[in-house]
Amino acid sequence: MNEMKHVISALVQNEPGVLAHVAGMFAARGFNIDSLVVGRTEDPGQSRMTIVVIGDNRVLEQVRKQLGKIVTVVKVRDFADVDFVERDLMLIRIHSAPEKRSEIVQLVGLFRGRVVDVARTSVVVELSGTEEKLEAFIDLARPYGIRELARTGVIAMQRGEQKKQAAGEEE
Amino acid sequence: MSPSNPHKMPSLIGKKGAEIFHEVLLEQGVEVMFGFPGGMVLPIFDVLYSSPIKFFLTRHEQGATHMADGYARVTGRPGVVLVTSGPGATNIVTGLANAYMDSIPMVAFTGQVKTALIGNDAFQEADMTGITRPITKHNFMVKRVEDLGRIMREAFHIATTGRPGPVLIDLPADVSMSKIDTEPDLTVDLPGYKPRTAGHIRQIKMAAEAINASTRPVLYVGGGVIIAGASDALRAVAAKGKLPVTTTMMGLGTVDESDPLALQMLGMHGAAAANYAVQECDCLIAVGARFDDRVTGNVATFAPKAKIIHIDIDPASISKNVEVDIPVVGDAKDILSRMLEFIEPRDRSPWLAQLAEWKKKYAFRYDASGNIKPQEVIATLGEMTNHDAIIATGVGQHQMWACQYYGWRRPRQMISSGGLGTMGFGCPAAIGAQVGAPGKTVIDIDGDGSFSMTMVEVITAVQYKLPVKFVVLDNGYLGMVRQWQELFYGHRYSAVTHPCPKFDMIAEGFGAKGICIKDRSELRDAVDATLKHEGPVVLAVEVEPEENVFPMVAAGKSLHEMLMGTLA
Numbered sequence: 109m110n111e112m113k114h115v116i117s118a119l120v121q122n123e124p125g126v127l128a129h130v131a132g133m134f135a136a137r138g139f140n141i142d143s144l145v146v147g148r149t150e151d152p153g154q155s156r157m158t159i160v161v162i163g164d165n166r167v168l169e170q171v172r173k174q175l176g177k178i179v180t181v182v183k184v185r186d187f188a189d190v191d192f193v194e195r196d197l198m199l200i201r202i203h204s205a206p207e208k209r210s211e212i213v214q215l216v217g218l219f220r221g222r223v224v225d226v227a228r229t230s231v232v233v234e235l236s237g238t239e240e241k242l243e244a245f246i247d248l249a250r251p252y253g254i255r256e257l258a259r260t261g262v263i264a265m266q267r268g269e270q271k272k273q274a275a276g277e278e279e
Numbered sequence: 280m281s282p283s284n285p286h287k288m289p290s291l292i293g294k295k296g297a298e299i300f301h302e303v304l305l306e307q308g309v310e311v312m313f314g315f316p317g318g319m320v321l322p323i324f325d326v327l328y329s330s331p332i333k334f335f336l337t338r339h340e341q342g343a344t345h346m347a348d349g350y351a352r353v354t355g356r357p358g359v360v361l362v363t364s365g366p367g368a369t370n371i372v373t374g375l376a377n378a379y380m381d382s383i384p385m386v387a388f389t390g391q392v393k394t395a396l397i398g399n400d401a402f403q404e405a406d407m408t409g410i411t412r413p414i415t416k417h418n419f420m421v422k423r424v425e426d427l428g429r430i431m432r433e434a435f436h437i438a439t440t441g442r443p444g445p446v447l448i449d450l451p452a453d454v455s456m457s458k459i460d461t462e463p464d465l466t467v468d469l470p471g472y473k474p475r476t477a478g479h480i481r482q483i484k485m486a487a488e489a490i491n492a493s494t495r496p497v498l499y500v501g502g503g504v505i506i507a508g509a510s511d512a513l514r515a516v517a518a519k520g521k522l523p524v525t526t527t528m529m530g531l532g533t534v535d536e537s538d539p540l541a542l543q544m545l546g547m548h549g550a551a552a553a554n555y556a557v558q559e560c561d562c563l564i565a566v567g568a569r570f571d572d573r574v575t576g577n578v579a580t581f582a583p584k585a586k587i588i589h590i591d592i593d594p595a596s597i598s599k600n601v602e603v604d605i606p607v608v609g610d611a612k613d614i615l616s617r618m619l620e621f622i623e624p625r626d627r628s629p630w631l632a633q634l635a636e637w638k639k640k641y642a643f644r645y646d647a648s649g650n651i652k653p654q655e656v657i658a659t660l661g662e663m664t665n666h667d668a669i670i671a672t673g674v675g676q677h678q679m680w681a682c683q684y685y686g687w688r689r690p691r692q693m694i695s696s697g698g699l700g701t702m703g704f705g706c707p708a709a710i711g712a713q714v715g716a717p718g719k720t721v722i723d724i725d726g727d728g729s730f731s732m733t734m735v736e737v738i739t740a741v742q743y744k745l746p747v748k749f750v751v752l753d754n755g756y757l758g759m760v761r762q763w764q765e766l767f768y769g770h771r772y773s774a775v776t777h778p779c780p781k782f783d784m785i786a787e788g789f790g791a792k793g794i795c796i797k798d799r800s801e802l803r804d805a806v807d808a809t810l811k812h813e814g815p816v817v818l819a820v821e822v823e824p825e826e827n828v829f830p831m832v833a834a835g836k837s838l839h840e841m842l843m844g845t846l847a
Contacts, residue, residue: 121471124420129412136413166598173595179417179437182471 113142114168115194115264117150118157118175119183126180130157133178139163139171143196143261154182156261160239187264192266194264197236199224200246203230203253212252230255292462296424296455297322300388301635303431304332309359311335311350311714313343317363318403319390322455334421335714335743342372342707342736348383348494349711352686352694355508357384357438358711364390366401368449369410380698381529384443384505384671386434393453394422395749407417407449416444424457428465436467441474442593443506468796473531473804474592478609478617486564486605488623490520493562493586495630498522499574500543502529503591504568509612510534510690512564514517516615520622523634525553528682530776531693537666543643543729546574548679548834551641551846553841554830556634557582566590567611568652570600571698581836590614641846643683650823651799653677657684658722660750663806668720669694670711673729674702676758679828705733706749706832710736713745720810721749727729727753734785740815748809749791750818751782754824760829766842784808786817795820 125153127146134141142160161171168186175184186192188215200260204212212231216223235245239262246254288304294302304312313335316324327334337343340362347358358378362371368389378385392401408418417437419430427450434446488498504513510533517524517540524534525542534541545553557563563585565840568574575581578600589596589603590611597606607614647653657680660668666686671694672678678695687693694712696704709723723730728750740747757775764772783793792812796805802820809818829844 125408125412125418128409133414170595170599173597177593177595179469179472 111162111164113162114171115160115187115192115262116161116168116171116175117161117185117187117264118159118181120157121154121180121182122153122155123180126155127157129178129180130159130175130223133174134161134171137170137174139167143259144211145261145263147263159259160262187266191267192264193267194238194260194262195236196239196242197234197260198242198245199232199258200249200254201230201256202249203255204227205229208252212249214243215248221245288465290462291428291459293458293460295322295458296427296450297326299424299427299459300431300450300455301330301332304359307431307435312359312361313337313346313350313711313748314361315340315343315367316362317367317390317469318452319364319392319452320361320455321390322452323361323388323450332563334361334585335739337707337739338735340370340734341373341703342733342739344371344378344385344387345701345704345707346711346714346736346739347385347387348378348704349694349708350375350715351378351383351385352708353669353691353712353715355506355691356715357386360385362387362389364392364407368407369405372410372414373699375411375447377699377701377704378445379414379416381502381696382443383445383739384438385445386438386742387445387447389447389528390449391420392447394451404498405731406720407447411447412465414445415447418447419815420448420449421451421454424454424459425461425463427454428463429467432465432481433467433469436469437472441476442503457495467757475594475608476592476610476613478590478607479614480617482605482607483614483618484621486590486607487618489562489586489588490522490564491621491625493560494627495559495560496520496522496562496564496627497542497556498524499527499557499563499565499568500524500533501527501528501566501568502546504530504611505535505567507567507592507611507688509567509610509615512612512615512619514785515700517617518623519592519619519624520623521627521631522564523556524633525549525556526754527571527574527697528693528695529697530568530691531682532687535688537688539631539635540632542638544682545838548683548828548830549577550638550643550683551830551841551843552634552637554832554841556639558584558837560585562586562588564590565589566615567592569593569596572600575601576832576836576838576840599697620648641815641843643824644846646845647799651797651802651820653754653826654684655823656750656752656802656820656822659679659802659806660722660724661686663803664720664722668692668722669712669716671695671705671721672724673705673713673723673725674700675726675729675754676754677724677726677729678829679759680752685724702729705729706733707736707739708750710740710808713740713747715741721746722750725749725751727751727755728757728777728783730782731777731780734782737789737791737815737817745815746813747815749786750809751817751819752822752824753779753782753819754826755779756824758826759828761825765827766831767826767833782817782819791815791817793817793819795819795821809811
């Protein structure tokens with residue numbers, strides 16, 4: 109079976125130990141996390157975890173079910189069969205000698221990023237998009253010299269109207 | 280627990296945490312607890328001083344958890360454990376892991392240092408929620424006395440519903456001591472916990488059709504059927520469809536092994552007939568079982584000709600190890616009861632004849648000459664107790680022989696550590712079983728290695744006048760490890776011998792009766808004396824030192840590739 113990236117979203121109760129529980133479950137069962145993002149939702153009692161996991165469909169199914177078993181995990185969905193939007197946000201500090209600066213700014217413009225800080229020999233760029241887009245930018249930035257890089261990891265949301273119980277959703 | 284419980288929750292205003300703790304225990308119908316006191320649980324033990332709840336003081340906290348476990352297996356009610364913080368708490372880790380692997384309902388309370396000291400490496404502090412997260416169904420730390428009652432209700436609810444399991448509540452000392460001044464909200468609030476119980480009718484019908492269409496079906500039954508109280512429903516389905524039944528170790532007793540449809544246990548040390556049946560069947564119906572590696576052998580060649588139906592309450596068990604054709608998620612009792620009407624009687628005589636032939640040809644047997652054989656001790660126990668005793672075991676050769684030779688008749692009769700394989704489980708588990716079944720004969724069939732780990736709990740049996748019979752099959756070896764070293768490591772016996780103490784004298788020292796025999800002629804009289812004695816007895820039987828358990832499916836082999844050894 110082919111290994112691929114899957115995006116899973118879990119609504120969890122905002123309680124101490126939830127993150128440790130989820131992360132521990134992934135480690136104990138040998139699932140491979142590519143990224144894991146936790147953030148608040150509109151409900152102060154609940155947070156959303158967006159997890160990118162690598163594996164075949166069977167692994168994905170186990171991940172979904174094992175997540176569902178955790179008492180503080182309220183809802184799990186994966187985006188395997190639905191159209192969805194994903195975004196990853198990156199801050200990247202690129203070495204920029206003064207003569208290279210405009211070239212870099214142009215590149216950032218092509219990617220619809222923003223220069224958020226300019227120093228004598230470097231710039232900080234903010235860029236968001238799919239992981240592929242970010243990877244492409246990183247590749248192009250590498251020759252200038254990457255000083256520092258930070259990414260949030262992927263968050264995702266289904267496109268269009270949400271059906272009451274979408275496919276692949278488990279409570 | 281008991282829905283018609285007479286205890287009504289009084290107003291909690293003005294009560295201390297320890298009193299709230301006690302009120303909720305009474306509300307939950309808790310009658311017994313097992314544990315060990317200590318500094319951080321002193322306020323709670325003070326409340327227990329005048330409580331109707333009977334507290335069993337053990338010699339070691341691990342023993343308390345196994346007793347609670349044995350109690351839960353026999354009664355179907357949650358076992359309750361209370362220990363102090365730090366070492367008291369870390370000592371229950373094995374017992375929690377054991378209960379978790381075997382889906383045993385348990386609620387364990389650990390004392391904790393005061394909330395203000397948590398994280399400071401205080402005296403007897405251990406991060407119990409962190410330590411036990413992977414080995415409990417869920418755990419809680421109570422930080423405010425207002426939350427205590429609700430959390431306890433949630434803990435009992437989680438422990439006893441769906442696929443049961445242990446739940447731990449970490450209880451800081453100041454929470455037990457502080458008073459509450461407003462009526463707390465005790466409503467269970469678990470938005471992420473909704474175990475599915477009713478099976479889907481479409482799946483049930485589909486499963487029944489597959490069973491009806493099969494010519495060589497086999498029911499493969501696990502502990503889930505016992506937990507669900509579904510043994511009668513299972514027997515009805517098997518009888519109506521003429522479906523032969525093999526059980527896992529955890530499932531022993533779901534069917535009466537004297538029934539012609541019973542194939543006994545399958546797996547690594549299962550009956551050859553059961554293993555052949557699985558490998559040859561065209562429809563395998565797994566119920567409350569989880570395709571454990573000790574059952575399947577090489578997964579790739581497991582039940583190769585079969586359409587696989589899997590009935591289980593835990594969706595995560597479906598297609599975890601073996602790809603399932605027809606999953607039915609839900610409570611086994613609900614599903615089997617509703618499936619019964621769709622099962623059609625079929626003439627399966629050629630298949631049943633084949634199975635009967637295998638059963639006869641490959642029946643468990645031993646050579647009753649020379650030293651006393653461990654198998655004959657168990658067979659004798661079975662016969663002399665009319666196969667009606669509750670049997671607990673340790674882990675190892677004696678455990679497998681108990682599975683093979685006792686002759687199981689009913690559910691909740693077999694108390695043994697399945698998933699975790701915890702040596703030392705037998706002695707305390709038998710004591711807990713006796714607490715749960717006061718009028719019954721309870722026997723711990725143990726090995727010298729396993730018994731040595733926890734035999735100190737015999738004192739607990741003496742203290743509370745629990746007439747448990749401990750039968751120790753003493754071969755002077757850690758027998759199962761020795762067997763592997765003999766068969767797969769060229770007889771290089773490494774760290775498997777130990778000088779066995781005189782178990783009968785230890786028993787006498789502990790205040791129990793001790794008997795030791797080594798000759799076949801003494802066996803029946805010794806068993807008779809053991810069973811007739813009114814108090815706890817340790818019967819040590821010196822048995823053939825290098826007897827092996829057969830059949831045996833070696834690691835990585837397919838179920839039908841058994842080493843038959845002396846059965847060949």
